[in-house]
């Protein structure tokens with residue numbers, strides 16, 4: 231493909247902000263995302279639906295099979311640790327805790343944006359060390375699709391994949407965040423065609439995700455038509471980037487612009503249901519506000535092959551590998567009990583379990 235040549239770090243074109251200010255921004259993001267996890271506003275849409283309880287499951291709780299296959303990779307649990315970047319001070323230890331836990335649990339992991347690692351010095355923990363600590367899991371690279379309009383192409387994408395020994399690349403779509411950031415990239419023309427070129431030239435599966443505003447069924451069809459291997463709907467109801475960007479802003483007018491979009495986006499449960507209907511053959515990841523194993527169960531019920539979590543595991547990831555393990559073991563047990571109480575011996579059966587609108591249960 232006609233990808234522009236890689237711009238080496240020393241001659242990389244002047245960015246609206248340099249690496250130092252990207253680092254500061256990423257540190258701010260971590261702090262503000264943590265504040266949100268504690269915050270009350272959640273509307274992923276899953277609470278509007280309730281599984282029908284099965285009072286005589288006729289299965290053994292401990293025998294329930296939670297294994298699944300995602301893009302040819304066998305996983306012990308249907309879970310993905312969603313992409314998270316941070317500033318250099320904390321990213322390396324966060325990534326290490328997540329990777330060690332993912333290896334132990336047999337779940338998938340996507341790293342945060344590799345833009346800094348590709349453009350500047352310092353890998354922020356985004357190097358082969360992750361593969362060393364997590365040799366067996368599906369590991370996915372990440373950067374923003376907007377970078378495709380700033381000179382990124384197949385070469386940069388391959389470098390991102392090779393840098394961590396990834397099994398695929400997840401491109402993130404974040405038009406709202408870019409529009410709100412002072413330094414954001416707002417020329418999004420011709421990106422679908424560039425995504426198609428990347429699909430054709432990359433050599434490993436290319437997936438596309440949002441970052442908390444959801445993917446519509448119409449866009450999912452377009453992405454499927456250009457050959458993406460999977461979609462992560464990353465819907466609204468969890469981490470709100472408009473709220474995070476509003477929190478970073480000092481200028482009152484810009485803060486007001488951002489605050490208006492705090493709740494923007496397609497709630498995760500709706501995005502998932504509609505995208506699954508639009509693209510029944512495409513592997514889907516259900517993420518955006520996944521709080522616990524019952525949300526995971528509902529995401530699987532609505533068509534996800536995996537459920538993904540970012541903000542919900544961030545506090546544990548900052549603490550230790552053991553904290554991440556504890557976090558996901560709770561989530562696993564919640565998912566197992568959801569299977570038990572719907573009479574589902576495995577994930578495939580859970581996907582057929584009866585679920586009704588909560589309003590009808592009143």
Ligand SMILES: Cc1cc2nc3c(=O)[nH]c(=O)nc-3n(C[C@H](O)[C@H](O)[C@H](O)COP(=O)(O)O)c2cc1C
Nearest residue numbers: 312313314315342343402441468469518519540541
């Ligand atoms: C601290 C933090 C950093 C993130 N950085 C990235 C990133 O670099 N690339 C990306 O695709 N998504 C990134 N995300 C978005 C998540 O992958 C996810 O799509 C979004 O937060 C919604 O999921 P959640 O509600 O479980 O947090 C980040 C999320 C958090 C909380």
